Amino acid sequence: MKPQTIGLIAAITSAATFGTSGAFIKPLLEAGWSPAAAVTARALIAGFLLLPLVLFSLRGRWDALWRGRWRIVGMGVIAVAFTQLTYFASISRIPVSTALLVEYLAPLLLVLWVWLTTRRVPRPAVLLGSALAIGGLVLVIGPGALQAVDPIGIMLAFAAAIGCAVYFVVAARPSDGLPPVALAGVGLLLGGAVLGLIGLTGLVPFTATFTDVALLGNTAPWWVPLMVVAVFATAIAYATGIFGSSRLGSRLASFVGLLEVVFASIFAWMVVGETLTPLQMVGGALILAGIASIPAEPATPAAPEVAEPKAPATV
Numbered sequence: 562m563k564p565q566t567i568g569l570i571a572a573i574t575s576a577a578t579f580g581t582s583g584a585f586i587k588p589l590l591e592a593g594w595s596p597a598a599a600v601t602a603r604a605l606i607a608g609f610l611l612l613p614l615v616l617f618s619l620r621g622r623w624d625a626l627w628r629g630r631w632r633i634v635g636m637g638v639i640a641v642a643f644t645q646l647t648y649f650a651s652i653s654r655i656p657v658s659t660a661l662l663v664e665y666l667a668p669l670l671l672v673l674w675v676w677l678t679t680r681r682v683p684r685p686a687v688l689l690g691s692a693l694a695i696g697g698l699v700l701v702i703g704p705g706a707l708q709a710v711d712p713i714g715i716m717l718a719f720a721a722a723i724g725c726a727v728y729f730v731v732a733a734r735p736s737d738g739l740p741p742v743a744l745a746g747v748g749l750l751l752g753g754a755v756l757g758l759i760g761l762t763g764l765v766p767f768t769a770t771f772t773d774v775a776l777l778g779n780t781a782p783w784w785v786p787l788m789v790v791a792v793f794a795t796a797i798a799y800a801t802g803i804f805g806s807s808r809l810g811s812r813l814a815s816f817v818g819l820l821e822v823v824f825a826s827i828f829a830w831m832v833v834g835e836t837l838t839p840l841q842m843v844g845g846a847l848i849l850a851g852i853a854s855i856p857a858e859p860a861t862p863a864a865p866e867v868a869e870p871k872a873p874a875t876v
Contacts (some may be wrong), residue, residue, distance in 0.1 A: 568808020572817040575802035580824025582794035583692040584778075585832075593770035594782065596649040597760045602769070602787055604641055604753030607795035611746030618740035623672025626747070629739035633747050635731040636803075641752025644724030646765065647717045651865050654714030662702050663718035665822060667725035668815040669695065672727075675812070687812075692821055700844025701822050729815040732806035741807060745799040816852045823848060 582603075589599050619625060626633070669691055672683055683691075732744070760767030761805040773780040794857040807815035 564808050568805045568814075569817065570805075572805030572809055573820060574813050575798050576818055576820035577824045578793045578798040578801070579818075579821045581828050583791050583825050584796075584828040585789045585794070588774040588776050588781075588786050589783065592772060595766040595768045596652075596681050597765040598758060598767050598769045599644070599787070599790075600645045600649070600755040601753050601760060601767075603791045603795045604645075604749045604756060606787070606791035607799070608746050608748075608750035608753055610792060610796045611742060611749065611800065615740075615743045615746035618743050625738035625740075625743070628737050629744065631742060631806045632731050632734055632739065633751060635727060635780060636744055636748030637751025638730055638755055639724050640728035640731060641748060641754040642759070643757065644721050644728065645752075646759065647724060648721040650765070651714045651717035651721060654711040655718065660718040660721070661822065662698065662716070663715060663793055664721040664725055665698055665702075665819055666695070666719075667722045667729065668812065668819065670722060671729065671812050678870045684856065686856050690816065690851040690854030692851070692856060693847050694816055696845040697847025697849075697851060698819055698822060699845065701826055701841045702844075703840075725818075726811075726815065728802075729806055729811040729818065732803040733809070733811035733814060734807075736807060741803040742800050745796070745803050749795065749799060787822075813852075813855050816855050819848050819852070850852040 586599055586603075590596065648660060648664055651663075672687060672691055675681075676683055732741075736744075759765060771783050774783050774786060776786055802814070802818070805817070809817065823841075826841050826845075
């Protein structure tokens with residue numbers, strides 16, 4: 562199987578598992594958990610779940626942690642902690658649908674960034690794919706997301722979009738010997754620790770309850786949905802997302818990541834009974850068409866022997 566095919570499977574798996582978070586976090590939030598506490602718990606639990614795999618993957622090459630220290634910091638502090646905090650701060654001011662729409666502009670930010678840094682107009686296929694994917698995103702989230710709202714909330718959501726874009730860039734960088742599972746595991750532990758410290762300072766609400774919650778029409782212990790989110794929507798999602806991005810490149814991986822909103826709508830329909838409308842189905846089809854239009858990026862050498870100036874990448 563081709564590396565890009567494997568990367569695509571991993572990226573779709575990541576989007577699908579990320580998509581479970583909303584449906585399973587919702588019972589915790591309704592039971593009294595604050596968003597910051599829920600995110601901190603999922604990140605730390607997922608990091609510890611991945612720790613045995615991290616230790617196994619790094620055996621005999623612990624220096625990879627030091628070489629990849631800035632990628633780990635970027636993953637933990639920006640992609641995990643900063644993105645989550647700014648997103649949850651935004652939804653305290655603006656509708657969730659609007660915040661999601663702004664945050665998932667991350668693929669467009671990557672296209673614009675490459676356009677500005679290389680001064681090359683994106684290929685027609687990239688522009689077409691961007692238009693189809695963003696149009697589909699609006700339909701899946703709901704046209705009602707396009708409304709005049711609190712400018713501070715929009716700015717916070719845009720900050721979350723930047724953090725989301727950083728996640729794909731960091732994940733797609735050459736590994737230099739740092740395995741994807743190690744970047745995911747250590748990054749989640751770092752991000753969870755940062756979120757926990759911020760919560761302890763009182764800068765954001767940080768509360769948790771340990772009573773039974775409503776889940777799938779019944780009641781369940783609080784730790785059941787938390788473990789589902791920690792295992793699937795965090796540990797597996799980040800590990801497969803980083804692996805997929807390393808094979809597909811940040812641009813294509815970010816567009817595949819838009820499938821998260823499609824899977825989230827499906828899981829919300831299955832788990833909490835939210836309606837899945839024909840308009841959302843059309844939107845999902847447009848996102849798939851947009852992804853299919855985006856050309857893959859050339860593979861980046863993992864460790865070039867001689868550092869030489871590189872020509873600007875083709876957009």
